Amino acid sequence: MLHIFPLLLCTSTYFHAQLHIPGVGASALTGGGLFTPILMLINAFAMLAGAGGAPRAAISMGKKDNRTAEKILGNCFSLLIIMAVILTFIFFIFAPQMLTLFGASGKTLPYAIAYSRIYILGSIFVLIVMGMNPFITTQGFAKISMLTTVIGAVINIILDPIFIFVLDLGVRGAALATVLSQAVGAVWILRFLTGKKTILHLRKENFRLRRDIILPCLALGISTFVMLSTESILSISFTSSLSRYGGDLAVGAMTIITSVSQLVTMPVQGICQGGQLITSYNFGTNNKKRVKEAFLPSLKPASFLRPCAGLFCFLHACEN
Structure with missing residues (x-):
């Protein structure tokens, strides 16, 4: 789960930098939040x-069938590339209409479009990093997986103030810094998965999508997809309603609240994602005892962290 914390630091740095852009900080923050x-x-x-x-x-x-595991790796990589092309095309063209639907005003829409279109063009790197990094953790290379996000986060943290303030690129600088950091992370992952240290290799012969390989993966990943896409729908509902009844200031406040929410949920997600891979391996070995033993260490801290973090945020909000 350690790879989650650089993301939290990076998110915090991004919002802090956005807020302090001279003259347009609040509008830029709201635009990025949309x-x-x-x-x-x-x-x-x-x-x-x-x-x-x-x-x-x-x-x-776990079944000692690394050949099938490599086919899964190759098929998922191909799927990510296909999705990246489709999503980039759709989101880039319809970004203005979507952002207006989300609640962008005439004042914040230019910042939202400026940020979103640069980020969307680099979404292929985001998909590779988020989609391929779990395959590194699966093989037991947790440190390599963590370094993927550490390197990206450090680069993002360094480039954000340079691009935003020194080069005076504003929200475009923030987006560009994020895209470049994700590009470095993507190159890092691809070099590892095609290198000598990895157990599962990314091979061209496994890129051809096979129904018997990819459909079980989609069936298992659909629950996470529904959860995240539902959060997106909720975010749309919040921002559009707040824009109508509270204005840009309310939308900006919601952006900050969302970042705090991520601070609370990401450690729990990191624990659960790491535990799931260990549980899956033991399930493959048909070792039911180890499956239970791997499940409980994930359940206990996840059940403890979320209420404590929520209580801390609530008490801190009451004090202010």
């Missing part, structure tokens, strides 16, 4: 392949 539903949808499609394929690969590895 992109959140699209971002959630991109993440949902990435996890459709990642959260569905990685456990299936872990099950095959």
